[in-house]
Amino acid sequence: MDLDENEYDKARRVRMPDDEWDPLLQAAKVMHPTGRSPRGRVIREFVRWYLRRPGAKLPARPDVGPWSVEPTE
Numbered sequence: 001m002d003l004d005e006n007e008y009d010k011a012r013r014v015r016m017p018d019d020e021w022d023p024l025l026q027a028a029k030v031m032h033p034t035g036r037s038p039r040g041r042v043i044r045e046f047v048r049w050y051l052r053r054p055g056a057k058l059p060a061r062p063d064v065g066p067w068s069v070e071p072t073e
Contacts, residue, residue, distance in 0.1 A: 009040070023067035030062040 016024075028038035035041060048056035 014043075019071040027062045027065065027067040030065065031060060 014021075024042070025039045028042045032038035032041050042059050045056070045059040049058045
């Protein structure tokens with residue numbers, strides 16, 4: 001099920017550390033530079049794959065970038 005870019009999904013809450021959530025947005029923007037929610041798009045693609053929906057594929061990942069480095073404390 002592909003959503004029209006003009007449709008809005010119901011907002012969901014996901015608990016994730018900032019040191020993963022923020023870099024996820026950076027990486028997602030590399031793969032999906034246009035659209036209103038690149039991070040949401042990646043999450044939806046992953047969920048569809050995880051649920052084994054027909055035709056769903058594991059989302060492609062960007063090349064190594066600043067998001068690939070483990071944060072230092």
